Amino acid sequence: MIDSAFLDFLERTAIAAGAEILLVRQSGAVVSYKSDATPVTGADERAEALILAALAERYPDIPVVAEEQTSAGHCPDCGAGRFFLVDALDGTKDFIQGRDEFTVNIALIDGEVPVAGVVHAPAMRRTWRGGPDGADTAEIGPDGSIIGRVRIRTRPMPARPTAVKSFSHSETDTETFLAGIPEHDTAVIGSSLKFCIVAEGKADIYPRLVNLMQWDTAAGDAVLRAAGGVTLTPEGGPVLYGQRDGSYANSRFVSLGCSEVPDWMPSGR
Known part of the structure; x- marks a missing residue:
């Protein structure tokens, strides 16, 4: 199909x-x-x-x-x-x-x-x-x-990665996560374009540690995965889509351009 x-x-x-x-x-x-x-x-x-x-x-x-x-x-x-x-x-x-x-x-x-x-x-x-x-x-x-x-296509994780984050939303947990990863640059951009920037190999990581809805992320996530990236929970598990408890709420997630999970992610430790 x-x-x-x-x-x-x-x-x-x-x-x-x-x-x-x-x-x-x-x-x-x-x-x-x-x-x-x-x-x-x-x-x-x-x-x-x-x-x-x-x-x-x-x-x-x-x-x-x-x-x-x-x-x-x-x-x-x-x-x-x-x-x-x-x-x-x-x-x-x-x-x-x-x-x-x-x-x-x-x-x-x-x-x-x-x-x-x-x-x-x-x-x-x-x-x-x-x-x-x-x-x-x-x-x-x-x-x-x-x-x-x-x-x-996404790019291999560089020594100094670029992270993308939201223009319109300030998120404490996301900022805390970014503070805990290696030295990196930051780009600020709106909407699902953050997935696309990572998919193009112009950035490397997109963390979103707030509760979104699945329609906010599904299309961008599909593009990223097709380009060689992954989207994981903060603990390193898979992000899945479908109704749960009567809702289409999304998991908190971290999207990466590399398919190999870096050792500073929980699943890589």
């Missing part, structure tokens, strides 16, 4: 959703707040509606777990089966603040693992995707066309 045609479809769908987001930004997004106090805009809703309609038409037998749909009380129990995870606008705070570091995210989960995913950054005109045959990135033209596509 996961072939170039499948990834092309996910990519086209993400690009179309990104165009909706940019239209809302151009006209001025109205911000409201959900019950958990997180912001939502018409861009989130329009992009998600487009993605849900496209997935339902092309893959009607595969359930979809999507952020805004779940907030509205519509969330299927997919167990350990195959399902899509969708975050139509990751980095809503960056979007509201006028930054360009927001993304459209679509991932396919199979056997609790993100086996394929697309991350699209509409304002940056870039897309990343990954599947069983590897990962790539492409520039996107003003008309949504693919201008160029380049294969990407």
Whole structure:
């Protein structure tokens, strides 16, 4: 199922959703707040509606777990089966603040693992995707066309690694983790783009020691894994996807560009 045609479809769908987001930004997004106090805009809703309609038409037998749909009380129990995870606008705070570091995210989960995913950054005109045959990135033209596509791969862990962390969130546990690793450089970037930077071999480690939702990470994680990276719990175990205790909450995690876990990670000791 996961072939170039499948990834092309996910990519086209993400690009179309990104165009909706940019239209809302151009006209001025109205911000409201959900019950958990997180912001939502018409861009989130329009992009998600487009993605849900496209997935339902092309893959009607595969359930979809999507952020805004779940907030509205519509969330299927997919167990350990195959399902899509969708975050139509990751980095809503960056979007509201006028930054360009927001993304459209679509991932396919199979056997609790993100086996394929697309991350699209509409304002940056870039897309990343990954599947069983590897990962790539492409520039996107003003008309949504693919201008160029380049294969990407993570890099071996350097003596002085580069860590990426969130622009919009200050996290005590994440900062504590970073303070405990060897000397390193730090890059600050929004949304799921942090996974993509590691996947491209431009950074080496992305720790996130807060509780996120699985749709926040699945697509970027899929790209990273396809590019040769890994995503682990802070204790070094696997990060798995699927409903647990009625929720699609995510594990705290550390993503690495190298497949060999360094000795300063708990599992490497």
